[in-house]
Amino acid sequence: MNWLPGQATAAVCFSVDDLHPTAGHDAEPVGDGARRAIAHLEWLLARHPQLRVTLFTTPDWRSRSAAPTRRWRGTLPLVRHLCHAADVLPRGTLRLDRHRSFVTWLRGLPRVDFGIHGLHHVRRGPAYLQEYAGRSRRQCRRMIVRAQQIMTAAGLPVVPGIAPPAWTSPRALLAAMADLDLHFITSARDLETPIAAGAVTHGSGLRGVSLIAPQMLPVGRLVHVTTNFQATSSPDRAMAILRHGGLIGIKAHLLKRFGSYVALDGLDREYVEYLDRLFTRIEDACGPRIWWTTLADVAARVRVGTRESGVVS
Ligand SMILES: [Zn+2]
Numbered sequence: 420m421n422w423l424p425g426q427a428t429a430a431v432c433f434s435v436d437d438l439h440p441t442a443g444h445d446a447e448p449v450g451d452g453a454r455r456a457i458a459h460l461e462w463l464l465a466r467h468p469q470l471r472v473t474l475f476t477t478p479d480w481r482s483r484s485a486a487p488t489r490r491w492r493g494t495l496p497l498v499r500h501l502c503h504a505a506d507v508l509p510r511g512t513l514r515l516d517r518h519r520s521f522v523t524w525l526r527g528l529p530r531v532d533f534g535i536h537g538l539h540h541v542r543r544g545p546a547y548l549q550e551y552a553g554r555s556r557r558q559c560r561r562m563i564v565r566a567q568q569i570m571t572a573a574g575l576p577v578v579p580g581i582a583p584p585a586w587t588s589p590r591a592l593l594a595a596m597a598d599l600d601l602h603f604i605t606s607a608r609d610l611e612t613p614i615a616a617g618a619v620t621h622g623s624g625l626r627g628v629s630l631i632a633p634q635m636l637p638v639g640r641l642v643h644v645t646t647n648f649q650a651t652s653s654p655d656r657a658m659a660i661l662r663h664g665g666l667i668g669i670k671a672h673l674l675k676r677f678g679s680y681v682a683l684d685g686l687d688r689e690y691v692e693y694l695d696r697l698f699t700r701i702e703d704a705c706g707p708r709i710w711w712t713t714l715a716d717v718a719a720r721v722r723v724g725t726r727e728s729g730v731v732s
Pocket residue numbers: 436437536540584585
């Protein structure tokens with residue numbers, strides 16, 4: 420099927436993970452860290468009026484560290500599976516519906532939509548950030564519904580898709596998403612595999628899915644879109660994806676620094692200035708042949724296309 424609309428020959432999707440009302444520290448109010456990071460995104464959106472962005476949001480963020488900090492607990496049998504491997508915020512501290520002014524500000528951002536990025540962004544046990552790992556289908560379903568409830572109660576519209584924390588999407592999560600008829604997931608990141616028409620992913624998260632094209636998974640009617648580009652990728656990689664008629668799946672993470680962790684693709688001035696140059700190059704080279712779109716809109720076209728072509732009944 421052709422998932423591209425009209426005269427488009429390739430597509431660009433941009434998404435940001437870890438959106439949450441960042442915890443205040445010292446004299447800084449809750450949410451100010453997120454506002455500073457998103458200011459970079461606003462600058463980019465103002466310079467490229469065709470650009471749209473999906474903000475993958477954690478409705479009740481509890482993580483205080485990107486890496487385990489309670490290492491001694493990881494050495495104890497049983498205990499290691501019952502405890503968080505790092506300090507966590509109390510449940511509800513950063514729940515979106517308790518931070519209305521932050522949500523009001525989010526809703527005022529132009530050309531963004533909001534997907535789900537876990538519920539708390541932590542879990543008990545060694546795989547601390549892989550929130551959906553080890554969960555049953557029923558538990559995954561409950562977590563998704565709870566995330567939707569919190570976002571809705573906060574007044575934040577939510578698109579029917581998930582970017583799972585730490586790229587981890589066990590079969591139980593996929594099945595739960597199918598149960599709820601969610602439309603898309605982005606759970607593979609591959610920044611290394613050479614660009615080719617039939618290339619598949621070999622990086623983080625799902626392996627063996629298409630590197631450059633949206634793809635219907637054999638679970639419900641769930642569409643997968645791969646992240647194949649980030650701050651460390653070369654412009655040539657992006658241009659190669661366009662030449663092959665693919666989708667550039669660009670990822671950023673909200674915070675450049677989280678404790679001692681430094682994200683290579685954190686939203687900072689350097690990254691958005693790089694994307695500004697890249698987008699200008701794409702516009703100059705391809706003009707109206709590029710579909711600047713969102714994961715939700717891509718998934719909607721794939722779902723309609725596969726129904727019409729009879730690929731999935
Ligand atoms: Zn995350």
